[in-house]
Amino acid sequence: MNKRIISLILPLTFIFAAAGCTVNSVSNGDFYQKGLSLVGKMDDMAECDDYIALLSSSPDMNSIIKEIGENDYSKPKAVYKLTVTPEEIDRIFLGTEDVNLPDEILSEARKRLVLSFPSRINAMEGTYALASASILTTSESFISTSDEEYSLYFYIYDGGYSACVTFISEDSNIVSATGNFIKNEDLSNIASQDEFSQWLFDITRHLDFEVEDVSESTEID
Numbered sequence: 001m002n003k004r005i006i007s008l009i010l011p012l013t014f015i016f017a018a019a020g021c022t023v024n025s026v027s028n029g030d031f032y033q034k035g036l037s038l039v040g041k042m043d044d045m046a047e048c049d050d051y052i053a054l055l056s057s058s059p060d061m062n063s064i065i066k067e068i069g070e071n072d073y074s075k076p077k078a079v080y081k082l083t084v085t086p087e088e089i090d091r092i093f094l095g096t097e098d099v100n101l102p103d104e105i106l107s108e109a110r111k112r113l114v115l116s117f118p119s120r121i122n123a124m125e126g127t128y129a130l131a132s133a134s135i136l137t138t139s140e141s142f143i144s145t146s147d148e149e150y151s152l153y154f155y156i157y158d159g160g161y162s163a164c165v166t167f168i169s170e171d172s173n174i175v176s177a178t179g180n181f182i183k184n185e186d187l188s189n190i191a192s193q194d195e196f197s198q199w200l201f202d203i204t205r206h207l208d209f210e211v212e213d214v215s216e217s218t219e220i221d
Helices: 003-019 031-047 049-055 059-070 086-094 103-115 117-123 127-135 193-204
Strands: 078-084 138-143 150-156 161-169 174-183 210-213
Touching: 031 049, 031 059, 031 078, 031 138, 031 150, 031 161, 031 174, 059 127, 078 086, 078 193, 086 103, 103 117, 103 150, 103 161, 117 127, 117 161, 117 174, 127 174, 193 210
Parallel strands: none
Antiparallel strands: 078 150, 078 210, 138 174, 150 161, 161 174
């Protein structure tokens, strides 16, 4: 697939993802379950031939999407929650260089950088993996009193495909959740929180993340 096709597919993907956004009047949100629900929705999308035909005519992409849809995502073997601060986002993505952005633009840049994290991982597997996962991206917004600004839930599955749901707090207690499949064998093979932390270090070169094993979580925010 050439760059022109990729450049056409990705904007369309984000349009369809945005069109699927909803805001639920939920005062207490279980992030674990909300994330798992998004993973299930992405799985339904991967299994829908008409949806895939609408967005992709690439045999290579369709093959990856078919592989994704063949897996069972109803019960992850583990779920790890990664909480990141604005300072950590700056350190990972902006490095040590001074970035002179107005506060409101810097805040928007941080959101986009956090949202780009799953795509950056997929990009390591090639453009087809990146584009295929992008087609299956979906979003939802809901009300929550959570005071965490940025958190990412990694749903680990066997078979080379896992999922990441990013939660970003907005104004008026609105939280935006965005789900992405991740194609990464190393992530699928993770068997402990320590291994997950090591995987994060290999990806980001930073060790001091707040990581929590929330497998079978019933947390209520």
